[in-house]
Amino acid sequence: MGNWGGTRVGTEYPLSSWPVPMASSDIRPMLPDNEAQIVDRAVARLKQVDSLGYDIIVACYRGKASCRAIGRALKRDHKSISGYLTRSEAYIAGQVDALLEG
DSSP: OOTTSOOOSSOSOOOTTOSSOOOOOOOOOOOOHHHHHHHHHHHHHHHHHOHHHHHHHIIIIITOOOHHHHHHHHTSOHHHHHHHHHHHHHHHHHHHHHHHHO
């Protein structure tokens, strides 16, 4: 199962090093294995080209941190974090689309 599929089997990305407090509740829908693997690959590609974008995606989606909380932790304006998140999401969406066509 991919790291973005919503299960808790011990293969999730570690969040303990992120300086932002993380929410404990999780209401995300589950992804089937094949779709979760595609998202995993897209997120891994983001990490290769943009480590800050990857960190923001992980904090937001896995850790449920807000852009404001991430901005405080990184000493950046929350609007710049929001923009970074939007660009990172667009990159992942493009990669998912490309992987689905391939």
